[in-house]
Amino acid sequence: MIGVFPEVSGRILINGDWKKVSKTKKVINPAKIEEVVGEVALCSTQDVDDAIKAASDVFKSWSRTSVEERADRMRQASEKLSPLVEENVSLLVRENGKTLVESKKDLLRCIQVMNQMADTLIEWWKPVDLSGALQSVQIRRRARGVTAVISPWNSPLILTFKRVIPAVLAGNTVVIKPATNCPLTVLTFLKAVASSFPPGVINIVTGSGAMIGEVLCSDPRVKAICFTGSTDTGKTIMRQAASTVKKLYMELGGNDPALILPDAALDRTDIERIRGGVLRASGQVCSAIKRIYVHESRYVEFVDKLKSGFERVVVGNGIHPDTTMGPLNNKGQFDYVKGLVERTKQSGAQVAELGQKLNSDSWEEGYFMNPSIVTNISHDSELVHAEQFGPVIPVIPYTELSQAIEMANDTQYGLRASVWTSDERKAAEIADYLEAGAVFHNNHTIFKDLRLDFPGIKESGFSKETQWGSLELFTDSYGFAN
Ligand code: NAD
Numbered sequence: 001m002i003g004v005f006p007e008v009s010g011r012i013l014i015n016g017d018w019k020k021v022s023k024t025k026k027v028i029n030p031a032k033i034e035e036v037v038g039e040v041a042l043c044s045t046q047d048v049d050d051a052i053k054a055a056s057d058v059f060k061s062w063s064r065t066s067v068e069e070r071a072d073r074m075r076q077a078s079e080k081l082s083p084l085v086e087e088n089v090s091l092l093v094r095e096n097g098k099t100l101v102e103s104k105k106d107l108l109r110c111i112q113v114m115n116q117m118a119d120t121l122i123e124w125w126k127p128v129d130l131s132g133a134l135q136s137v138q139i140r141r142r143a144r145g146v147t148a149v150i151s152p153w154n155s156p157l158i159l160t161f162k163r164v165i166p167a168v169l170a171g172n173t174v175v176i177k178p179a180t181n182c183p184l185t186v187l188t189f190l191k192a193v194a195s196s197f198p199p200g201v202i203n204i205v206t207g208s209g210a211m212i213g214e215v216l217c218s219d220p221r222v223k224a225i226c227f228t229g230s231t232d233t234g235k236t237i238m239r240q241a242a243s244t245v246k247k248l249y250m251e252l253g254g255n256d257p258a259l260i261l262p263d264a265a266l267d268r269t270d271i272e273r274i275r276g277g278v279l280r281a282s283g284q285v286c287s288a289i290k291r292i293y294v295h296e297s298r299y300v301e302f303v304d305k306l307k308s309g310f311e312r313v314v315v316g317n318g319i320h321p322d323t324t325m326g327p328l329n330n331k332g333q334f335d336y337v338k339g340l341v342e343r344t345k346q347s348g349a350q351v352a353e354l355g356q357k358l359n360s361d362s363w364e365e366g367y368f369m370n371p372s373i374v375t376n377i378s379h380d381s382e383l384v385h386a387e388q389f390g391p392v393i394p395v396i397p398y399t400e401l402s403q404a405i406e407m408a409n410d411t412q413y414g415l416r417a418s419v420w421t422s423d424e425r426k427a428a429e430i431a432d433y434l435e436a437g438a439v440f441h442n443n444h445t446i447f448k449d450l451r452l453d454f455p456g457i458k459e460s461g462f463s464k465e466t467q468w469g470s471l472e473l474f475t476d477s478y479g480f481a482n
Helices: 045-063 067-096 100-125 158-169 184-194 209-218 231-244 268-283 296-311 331-346 360-365 401-409 424-431 470-474
Strands: 011-014 017-020 024-029 032-041 137-143 146-150 173-177 202-204 222-228 247-251 256-260 289-295 350-353 372-375 392-398 416-420 438-441 475-481
Touching (some): 011 184, 045 137, 045 173, 045 202, 067 100, 067 158, 146 158, 146 209, 158 184, 158 222, 256 268, 268 289, 268 296, 289 296, 296 392, 331 350, 331 372, 470 475
Parallel strands (some): 146 173, 173 202, 289 392, 372 392, 416 438
Antiparallel strands (some): 011 202, 137 475, 350 372
C-alpha cells in the first residue's frame, strides 16, 4: 500500500491546485536503483512566480486570522495525518533509503511538531508587558509575509515540517521547495496538511534548486528564506537574498566531534549511543558524530568496543525489518564517500569495514556501504575535515584535554559536540570551550521536545531559536507604547 502518492507524483501545488507538470525526473529507490518510485516535477520560473503570487495574495487575510483559528486548523490537519503514517512509511523508505524504524519516527515527529507548536502558539502570542513608571510599553508580534522554505534530502520530512508549521501558525504564507531526490512523502503529507488551510497559504514547487532559489531570493514579495542544507548553497542564498534584505534562517552543514575522556564509562549504553550518533540514517545527518577523539589510555579498548558495536549492524534494504542501516541516498553521495574512503586508505590509514550484509546478492543493486572505523589517521586528513555524510568514522587518540578541545574546534562548522565522561561537572566545564550550538553529555542525539532547538554557530549557520522554538523566528516583534 503506497498511500496517496500517485496524486502528488510529478505535481506541484499552487493556490490550492495540484498542477501536473510536463517536465519530470524519476525518483529512484537507493536500495534498488532500477526501481522508479515516482516522478518529481521540474517546474518553470513562471510556476515559481505563480506560487509567490498566490502566497502573497492570501497573506493579508491569513495573517489577520486569530491565533485560535490557526491553532485549530493545525490540530485538524494533524488528525488527517495520523491515519497516513502506516501507509507512507514504506514510501519514505523507498525514496530515501532510511530503515522502517527511522522512517516511522520521522513521520510521527511531524505530527508531534504540529501539536506542540499549536499548543504553544496562543500563550506565546500574547503581548509581553514591559510597562514601567514612565511609560506603558508592550512587545507585540506580527507575521512577516511570504516565507520560502528550502529543505534537504537527508531528513526530508521533519526538516520541512519543523520550518513550515511554525511559519504558518505565526500567520505567514509559504512557498516550499523540497529536495528533488525524495519529495514524494513530503508532498503526500503536505497534501493532507494544505487542505486544512485556505488556498495559497501553502504552495509547493519542485525542480532545479539553483533556478527556484534564484527566483525566490530575488523577488521582493518574499520576505524570509528558511534554508536547511549545505554551507555552500547557504552562502549562495545569502548573496542572492542580499539585494532585497530578506530575513534569513540558515541551518547548514556540520562536522560534529565526540570527546572520550579517560574516565568515560564506555559501557554498553555509551557504545550504543555512540554507534547511533555515528550511523543514524547511514551517517547522513547534519548532527551525526563525524570525528571521535579518544584519550590515549582508553584508545585500544574504545576501538575494540566500537568495532563490536559496528559488527552487529545489519546493512540492507530498509524495507526489510531486520535491516538496521540502509543505503546512502544517491549516487553523488555514494561516489563521494567511497572516493574519500579510497583516498584515506591510500594515505596509509586503516579502514575496518564492518557490519553484516542482509543480502549479499543484492548488495550491488543499491548504494550500500559497510559501516567503517578508521584508525591510524591524523587529525589533518581530508576525511576528518570534510563533511563526509557517510557511515565512516575516524578515531584519533589524544594526550592532553586541551589538545582534544583544540582539534574539536579546528573546523569551519559548529553544530553539535559531545563529551563522554563520568564527571558531569567536568562535562559542563568543557562545554564552555567547545564551539558548538549544543553540547551533549554522554549522548549525541536530538532534542526530544521539538519546540526546542539550538542553532549552529560558525559556518553551520544561524537562526534565533529560543525556548519557544521557531515561532519567534517567523515573526517580527514591534513595540507599542503609550
Ligand atoms: P543542498 O544544499 O545541496 O540542497 C538543499 C536544498 O537546497 C535542496 O532542496 C536543493 O535542491 C536546494 N538548492 C540547491 N541549490 C540551490 C540554490 N542555488 N538556491 C536555493 N536552493 C538550492 O544540501 P543537501 O545535499 O540536500 O543536504 C545535505 C546538507 O544539508 C549537508 O551539508 C547537511 O549537513 C545539511 N543539513 C543541515 C541541517 C541543519 O539543521 N543544520 C539539517 C540537515 C541537513
